[in-house]
Amino acid sequence: MDKKLYPIKFTPLLKERIWGGEKLETVLNKPLNGRARIGESWEISGVEGDVSVVSNGFLAGNSLPELIEVYMGDLVGDKVFQKFGEEFPLLIKFIDAREALSIQVHPDDELARKRHNSFGKTEMWYVMQADEGSELISGFSKKITPVHYQEAVKNNALEDLLAKHPVKSGDVFYMPAGRVHAIGAGIMIAEIQQTSDVTYRIYDFNRVDENGNSRELHTELAVDAIDYEVQEDYKTNYKEKLNGAVEMVRSPYFVTGKLKIDDTFGRDYYALDSFVILICMEGYGKISYGEGNHESYSKGDTILIPAELRQISLIPSETTELLEVYVP
Known part of the structure; x- marks a missing residue:
């Protein structure tokens, strides 16, 4: 039996949330089995207590940390393993916001390490679907001070200071640690982030x-974590290219590009020295790797390409859109 590494799928970890809905099932075909208010599907996670388990191939039933322990750099890349050891550096989620999420902020690496012995949380959002009129919050609409922020929270006036953005499918927002943000009602996103579950909730619309x-x-915890600067444009702009790769976000923690293909498309990952994560936004097809080996993909799938698989071909059965993520 061939025991070489292959494109790896994991069993989604479904999370009930007060603001969650049913789109993970109706749009992405994740079986909710009658459960309501499922807001998140953790697709690939190394977070303690919520680690992903392999669902395909001979490694089925093994956890992500077990894979890293055994395969080390062959799985994640030598440079990634040297830096992170057996900790997987990224957390991949789908989020379905039937109602608006709380307004929140995440600490950076320095503050998170000091307070929580954790990585910080820089993330990005790719809007997969948005109901008409949906909007999200990213950043402030005007420059304020920490004192002004605290007064606004106390007076129930924080929303008046925030930058609100109408969204549609395909929109991208990069959220460096420190940026105040919230996903609005009616939006489903793919989220790529550092491995961290540290969130400071600063306003929750008085929900119970x-x-x-x-x-x-x-x-109070958020005061020192917030970046109070105002940006000219909070949205990440990019242009799609059919049968080509377009880089959307490059950060110290992850690089994310988009592939839109309707024909066989080869990818050479030799120079990356990193695992690659493929997230299927639309379409379906096969991944060809090794000598005549294939793994299927379809909308809603998240697949880990081990670092030792340095060349693959994507063979779409219809026009397909994928996010491609790796550690720089």
Whole structure:
């Protein structure tokens, strides 16, 4: 039996959220089995207590940390393994916001390490679907001070200071640690982020759960985490290219590009020395690798390409859109 590494799929970890809906099932074909308010599908995770488990091939049933322990640089890339060891550096999610998420911010590496012994949380959003009139929050609409921020939270006026952006399918927003943000109602996104589950919730629209309890806010913790600067444009602009690769986001933590293909498309990853994650936004087809080996993909699939698979070919059965992610 061939025991070489191959394109790896994982069993999604579905998360119930007060703001969640049903699009993960109706749009992305994730079986919710009658569960309601499922807001997140953790596609690839090394977060302690929420680690991904392989669902395909001879490695099925093994966890992501077990794979890294055994295969090391062959799986994640030598430079990635040297830097992160057995910690997987990225967390990949799909998020379905039936209602708006809380307004929140994430600490950077330095603050997260000091307070939580954790990585910081820089992330990006790719809008997969958005109901008409949907919008999200990214950054401030005007420059404010920490004192002004605290007063606005106290007076229930924080929303008035935030930059709101109408969105449609294909929009991209990069969220460096420190940027205040929130996903609005009616939006489904793919989220790529550092491996961290540290979130400071600073406003929750006065919501309560089924027991009448408000969720915890982290107003004071957020003061030192927030970037109070105002950006000219918060949206990431890019141009699609049929049967080509377009880089959308390059950060110290991840590089994300988009592939839109309707014909066989080869990818050479030799120079990356990193694993690659492919996230299928639209379409379906096969990944060809090795000598005559194939793995299928379809909309909603997230697939880890081990670093030792340095060349693959994507063979679409219809026009296909994929996100391509790696560690620089």
